[in-house]
Amino acid sequence: MNTLQCGGGAEKVAVSLAICLKVLFRIDLRIVYIWNEPDSDQEIGSFIDSKYLPALLDKHGIEHKWLGKRPNSGKRGIITVFKNLRDHIRDYKPHIVHSHCFHPDFFNALLPHKALRVRTLHNQIYAMKGEKLLEYGIFAHRFRANVAVASSLKELWEGKTLAPASRMFFISNPIGRCFFEEARLRHSCPRVPRLGLVGRMVKQKGHIYALEFLERLHEQGVPSHLYLAGGGNLEKSLRNYVRERGIRGVHFLGPLSEQEVFELYHKLDILLVPSLWEGFNLTAYEAAATGLPVLGTDVVGLKDLLQETDGNSFPPQDIEAMCEAFWNLYKNSKTYQTQSQKGIQYTQKLTEKNIAQDYHRLYQNLYSSVNRT
Numbered sequence: 001m002n003t004l005q006c007g008g009g010a011e012k013v014a015v016s017l018a019i020c021l022k023v024l025f026r027i028d029l030r031i032v033y034i035w036n037e038p039d040s041d042q043e044i045g046s047f048i049d050s051k052y053l054p055a056l057l058d059k060h061g062i063e064h065k066w067l068g069k070r071p072n073s074g075k076r077g078i079i080t081v082f083k084n085l086r087d088h089i090r091d092y093k094p095h096i097v098h099s100h101c102f103h104p105d106f107f108n109a110l111l112p113h114k115a116l117r118v119r120t121l122h123n124q125i126y127a128m129k130g131e132k133l134l135e136y137g138i139f140a141h142r143f144r145a146n147v148a149v150a151s152s153l154k155e156l157w158e159g160k161t162l163a164p165a166s167r168m169f170f171i172s173n174p175i176g177r178c179f180f181e182e183a184r185l186r187h188s189c190p191r192v193p194r195l196g197l198v199g200r201m202v203k204q205k206g207h208i209y210a211l212e213f214l215e216r217l218h219e220q221g222v223p224s225h226l227y228l229a230g231g232g233n234l235e236k237s238l239r240n241y242v243r244e245r246g247i248r249g250v251h252f253l254g255p256l257s258e259q260e261v262f263e264l265y266h267k268l269d270i271l272l273v274p275s276l277w278e279g280f281n282l283t284a285y286e287a288a289a290t291g292l293p294v295l296g297t298d299v300v301g302l303k304d305l306l307q308e309t310d311g312n313s314f315p316p317q318d319i320e321a322m323c324e325a326f327w328n329l330y331k332n333s334k335t336y337q338t339q340s341q342k343g344i345q346y347t348q349k350l351t352e353k354n355i356a357q358d359y360h361r362l363y364q365n366l367y368s369s370v371n372r373t
Contacts, residue, residue, distance in 0.1 A: 010100040010122045013173050015053050019060050020356030031064040034081055034103055089113045109142040116366050118145040121157055123279040136162055144366055149173045149280045150301040173280050174355035175347055178262050179289040186291050186340040188333035189269050193224045196268040198283040201232030206274035213322050215247055225249040229256045265290045276316045278302045288343030293336055295325055309342040
């Protein structure tokens with residue numbers, strides 16, 4: 001079986017999945033990607049890993065190809081991608097073309113080819129008018145499998161898309177192996193808690209609300225620290241906000257490697273995830289795997305983890321509710337320990353091996369059903 005993985009904004013997931021499918025099941029596959037650098041500052045956080053991901057693929061003997069999209073190249077760049085992907089599919093003759101996120105879905109759906117189309121839904125339903133038209137008019141009918149990375153995300157898509165229910169699936173994103181190493185049960189939150197937020201510094205991730213929350217804790221007599229890992233187009237304005245407001249205990253760490261993020265989780269007492277919206281939020285699941293309690297918004301994708309681990313959640317942008325959820329963790333050692341323990345237990349099934357097995361089973365079933373007909 002030949003499989004072509006089209007990477008979009010979910011490069012890390014696509015690469016880890018490809019490696020496991022290659023190693024465990026000897027699947028002949030290739031990865032092609034639209035960008036090798038970001039179109040704008042907003043997307044910089046998504047490309048921190050792009051320098052070593054190709055080397056990782058080379059190490060495991062997986063062919064990969066850049067489809068030629070350059071920053072801000074507009075229609076010319078789209079035409080380039082269409083031509084390069086068309087030629088690649090013609091030469092490789094894959095049985096399955098599997099795309100991740102909207103832009104790869106766009107090329108996968110519109111480019112004529114005979115392979116089975118599979119897409120992984122990493123985000124909420126497309127909101128832009130043009131994207132909606134493509135979803136309802138073309139995407140919903142072209143893909144043989146639509147795989148949501150969270151149960152709540154699957155429910156959301158089932159209520160919005162025209163794709164048949166028989167073509168909707170739920171397979172979680174995998175958690176990297178290193179995050180299961182040295183998982184540590186946390187017993188209580190210390191008097192001076194170390195809080196963390198790991199993610200791109202963009203509006204979606206809600207950094208400004210984390211800073212407001214930290215200010216409120218200081219006013220309430222909790223001398224806490226906030227560690228911010230990641231980069232993005234809001235970093236300068238966030239630094240200015242901290243300076244102008246005189247907020248103490250804020251530490252900007254910049255982009256971190258996977259190993260550095262793992263080490264950070266073990267230094268923190270609570271991970272903050274004040275996102276305005278999500279599809280999954282890998283950092284929350286990684287943190288839970290290490291035993292770190294998560295304090296996050298009750299949004300699609302993230303709320304699945306919080307519900308399974310008896311986690312403390314709050315509505316987006318609600319600082320009062322965020323403080324209330326924090327106090328429940330901070331003052332109640334039993335609640336803190338329970339979330340830590342359940343986080344470790346729940347994430348054990350989300351290994352790269354297990355998720356690769358789920359996808360391999362899906363590929364086999366799709367391929368077999370087509371051959372039978």
